[in-house]
Amino acid sequence: MRADEERIGDEVFAARVALGLRELDGVEHAPDVSDEVSRRLALAEPRAARSPWRWLTAVAALLAIAVTTAVLVQHNRGGGDGGTAEAQGQDPIGPSGAVRLVYELPAEELQRAVARKAGQDAESLIAETVACLQRRVGELAKVTRGEGNTVIVMFDLKRPKEDLGRVEALIGADADLEMRIVASDDYVNGSVRFRLKRERERLNAWLAVPGNKELLYDNPRNIRRFNDDEADGPVAFGKLAWYPHLILPAAGGDRWEPPYSYVQMLASATVKAYDDAEYADGVSEAVRARPQNKRYLIELLAINMDERHFTGKDLDPAGTSVDRAGVLSFRIIDALAGDYADWSEKYLGRCSAIVFNGVVKSAPRFESRIPGRGVIHGLWGEDAAAFAKLLSMPLAVQPELQSRTMVGPR
Amino acid sequence: MPRVQLATQGSTSADAGAFVREHQTAVWRYLRLLGADPATADDLLQETFLRFLRRPGPHPDSGAILRTIARGLWIDRHRWLQRRRVVQWAEHVDEALARAVDPDQDLWLDALHACRDKLAARARCALDLAYRDGLGRQQVADQLGLSPNTVRNLLAQTREVLRQCIEKRVRECEGGA
Numbered sequence: 223m224r225a226d227e228e229r230i231g232d233e234v235f236a237a238r239v240a241l242g243l244r245e246l247d248g249v250e251h252a253p254d255v256s257d258e259v260s261r262r263l264a265l266a267e268p269r270a271a272r273s274p275w276r277w278l279t280a281v282a283a284l285l286a287i288a289v290t291t292a293v294l295v296q297h298n299r300g301g302g303d304g305g306t307a308e309a310q311g312q313d314p315i316g317p318s319g320a321v322r323l324v325y326e327l328p329a330e331e332l333q334r335a336v337a338r339k340a341g342q343d344a345e346s347l348i349a350e351t352v353a354c355l356q357r358r359v360g361e362l363a364k365v366t367r368g369e370g371n372t373v374i375v376m377f378d379l380k381r382p383k384e385d386l387g388r389v390e391a392l393i394g395a396d397a398d399l400e401m402r403i404v405a406s407d408d409y410v411n412g413s414v415r416f417r418l419k420r421e422r423e424r425l426n427a428w429l430a431v432p433g434n435k436e437l438l439y440d441n442p443r444n445i446r447r448f449n450d451d452e453a454d455g456p457v458a459f460g461k462l463a464w465y466p467h468l469i470l471p472a473a474g475g476d477r478w479e480p481p482y483s484y485v486q487m488l489a490s491a492t493v494k495a496y497d498d499a500e501y502a503d504g505v506s507e508a509v510r511a512r513p514q515n516k517r518y519l520i521e522l523l524a525i526n527m528d529e530r531h532f533t534g535k536d537l538d539p540a541g542t543s544v545d546r547a548g549v550l551s552f553r554i555i556d557a558l559a560g561d562y563a564d565w566s567e568k569y570l571g572r573c574s575a576i577v578f579n580g581v582v583k584s585a586p587r588f589e590s591r592i593p594g595r596g597v598i599h600g601l602w603g604e605d606a607a608a609f610a611k612l613l614s615m616p617l618a619v620q621p622e623l624q625s626r627t628m629v630g631p632r
Numbered sequence: 633m634p635r636v637q638l639a640t641q642g643s644t645s646a647d648a649g650a651f652v653r654e655h656q657t658a659v660w661r662y663l664r665l666l667g668a669d670p671a672t673a674d675d676l677l678q679e680t681f682l683r684f685l686r687r688p689g690p691h692p693d694s695g696a697i698l699r700t701i702a703r704g705l706w707i708d709r710h711r712w713l714q715r716r717r718v719v720q721w722a723e724h725v726d727e728a729l730a731r732a733v734d735p736d737q738d739l740w741l742d743a744l745h746a747c748r749d750k751l752a753a754r755a756r757c758a759l760d761l762a763y764r765d766g767l768g769r770q771q772v773a774d775q776l777g778l779s780p781n782t783v784r785n786l787l788a789q790t791r792e793v794l795r796q797c798i799e800k801r802v803r804e805c806e807g808g809a
Contacts, residue, residue, distance in 0.1 A: 234665075234728040235795055236763065238737070241664050242744045243764035252660035253674050256652035259681045263648055322671050369675050376671070629670050 253627070262370075320629045321386055323375040324368060325393065325621035327351060332371060335618040347618050348373075354617055358392045373621055376629070393621060399534035400577040401596075403569055404491050404585060405462050405524040414461050414528045418490050421457055421524055425464055425493045428454065438495055442466035442520055443580040461528040464493070465575065467582040468518040471505045478505065481521050487573050488585055491524040523582050525575055530565060532558070534616055541595070551597050559594030566592040651694070652681050659698050661737050665725050666706050667718065676705045699726075732802075739805050740798065747797035755790040762787055 244250050332344050342350075352373055356365040359375070362385050368374040375393065377386050405416050428448045429435050437444045448455050449463040456462045472479045478501055482488040496519040500506075509517050532554065541553025554562045566574075566588045573585045586596075659680055663673040680702040684694070703722050710718045732740060748756060754776065761772045762783075772787075773780045 230724050231728065232791065234724050236791060237665055237725075238728070238740070239744065239759070239791070239794065240763035240766070241661065242737075242741050243748070243760060245661075245741065246745050246748075247760075247764055249764060250670050252657040253677070254653065255656055255674070255678045255681065256649040259652045259678055259685070260649045262678070262682055263685055322674075369679055374671070374675075627671075627674070 258624075319379045321377040321379065322625075322627045322629050323377065323390070323393075323623060324625045324627075325373045325375065326624045327371045327373065327619045327621055329371060331619045344371075351617055351619055351621070355393055355621070358395075359389050362392075363389045372624065390623070394623070398579045399537070400531055400575075401533070402531040402575050402577060403526045403529045404488060404573045404575050405526040406491065406572065409526060409529070411528055414458065416458055416462055416524070416526070418524060421462060422490075422493050424454070424457055425522060429493070429495055435495055438466070438520055439516075442468065445522060446580075458528075461526070463525050463527050464522040465525050465577055465580065465582045466495075467492075467521050467523050467585075469496075469501070469521060470518050471509075475510075476504050478519060481519070482523055482585060483521060485585075487587060488523065493522045493524075495520040495522060523575060523585065525577075530561075532562060532565070535618075536562075537616075539616060552595070554594035556594075563591050563593045566590075648681075648685055651685070655695060655698055656681070658695060658737065659702050662699050662725075662729070663702050663706060665729075666703065666722055668706055668709075672706075672709070676702060676709075679705055699729075739802050743798040743801035743805070744794070746801060747794050750797065751790060751793065755786060755793070758783060758786050759790050759794070 245252075327348060332347060335347055336342060336344055348367060348371065352365055352367050355373060355375070359365060362381065363375050363377045366374045366376070375389065377389055405418065405421075407416060407418050409416055425448065428451075429438075434448075437447070443466065445464050445466055452459050456464070467482055469478050469481050471477070481492070481494070481501065483492040483494055494501075501519060505517070536554055536558050538553045538555045541551075543551050553559075570588050570590070573587050575582050576584045576586070656677060660673050660677050663676050663680075664670070668676060680698055683701050683705075684698055703726075707715055707718055707722065748759065751759065758772055758776060761767045761775060762769070767775070769780045769783050769787075772778075773783045776783065778786070
């Protein structure tokens with residue numbers, strides 16, 4: 223008995239020595255969680271007011287917990303999609319140590335996603351997001367559910383360091399796709415109507431302000447500064463917005479691709495953010511000296527924000543593919559295919575704008591009623607495959623990186 | 633050592649921050665000693681404070697309550713079949729800490745630091761390799777050019793020397809305090 227106590231005492235002592243040495247030598251140390259705890263305390267939801275419905279709410283909550291538990295039990299038995307290493311008793315930290323990325327799924331975004339996806343609760347959305355992130359990063363890292371609304375990504379340091387950048391890019395990548403109608407003078411919806419000549423004048427005045435054009439070339443999405451300016455932005459503020467279209471070097475590299483201002487259907491909705499000489503002289507040496515992803519001229523296309531539109535979340539992930547030429551084919555989910563067909567029919571002969579991450583990629587003209595399928599041209603080389611991959615693995619909620627810490631080897 | 637006593641109801645964010653900073657290292661060390669890996673300890677550390685700070689009323693012995701919450705969270709992390717082992721180990725840890733004059737382990741850590749410096753070079757090297765770096769007996773033996781059995785005996789002797797040294801220093805500090 224005494225020998226047992228001594229052995230146990232020795233084991234505890236050895237454990238204390240091991241941890242003590244690691245702390246003394248700076249291998250690991252206690253994190254400072256004070257800010258995070260204060261933040262989470264401040265975010266804590268107020269207690270629900272007492273109401274006759276509270277018992278009903280409690281029963282519903284218990285049922286939800288029971289269902290979630292059942293799902294988790296199934297998940298732990300290996301039935302879940304993208305089962306986590308921790309849940310399956312595997313150690314995600316290799317002998318080389320790991321980098322631990324903690325992402326948060328913002329509560330407000332989760333609530334919005336729950337409202338959008340009837341029949342799904344926050345728990346199932348988080349589980350779906352974890353599984354989707356695991357599919358995105360594949361073998362590069364292990365994705366697990368963290369506490370609350372957090373997701374933990376463990377990157378084993380035995381992998382090349384550059385893979386960590388790939389993991390972060392894959393997780394942070396947001397394939398934000400919008401399909402909208404290009405604004406036109408004849409659009410009328412109650413009191414909403416557009417005067418494109420006045421809109422162009424307003425935007426040209428903004429571009430003439432020193433620094434604004436540079437701002438745009440620094441990041442084309444900075445056009446939102448104009449769009450969000452109620453005083454000096456679009457005349458039809460909130461109903462019309464300008465989106466950048468990048469004119470790229472044509473094949474061969476000496477000339478530019480044709481701009482939208484050359485397309486009769488689009489000319490009145492387009493404003494150039496470059497001088498005519500810049501276009502006419504072709505791709506200059508100065509442009510060639512820029513990084514490849516900065517070699518472009520910018521023009522801006524007026525988009526009707528009042529009319530219905532479709533987004534990447536309306537696409538069927540299984541129906542998204544890309545061919546060798548970089549043409550991305552998509553299919554609208556069955557529930558909205560009829561709406562999309564009606565929408566395309568309403569605008570027969572007009573142009574829609576396909577916008578990826580805030581930049582117009584193409585502006586195809588509706589030639590016929592489209593029964594929920596389409597193609598997107600104008601993607602940059604490998605981007606097409608990357609976009610297709612992201613669209614086939616859409617995230618209901620975009621995670622936000624909260625912390626990046628090194629975890630010592632076991 | 634002064635302790636921040638927090639009445640959680642009506643406490644401000646600044647109070648909470650100061651309270652967390654005061655106790656977080658001790659709770660984290662405790663979680664690590666229970667067997668939580670660093671990442672899990674980080675997670676449970678936050679959760680421990682959130683649970684504590686959401687409880688009403690003042691807490692005269694915050695450290696003990698924090699350890700109780702942390703221990704509960706750590707045990708909850710394990711499936712039923714693993715819990716017996718986890719609970720047993722937690723009991724051993726608690727017994728060891730109950731005998732310690734400073735459950736936060738600051739004194740103990742200072743003593744470890746001083747006592748390690750007094751060890752013979754070979755003993756210290758073996759200690760660092762085996763405990764700090766987590767190498768197995770064979771690996772330590774390879775690095776030191778010793779047999780595994782010699783390493784086992786060397787580590788046992790070193791632990792004993794270290795234990796006596798630490799206890800002596802902690803007693804002295806206790807007496808001097």
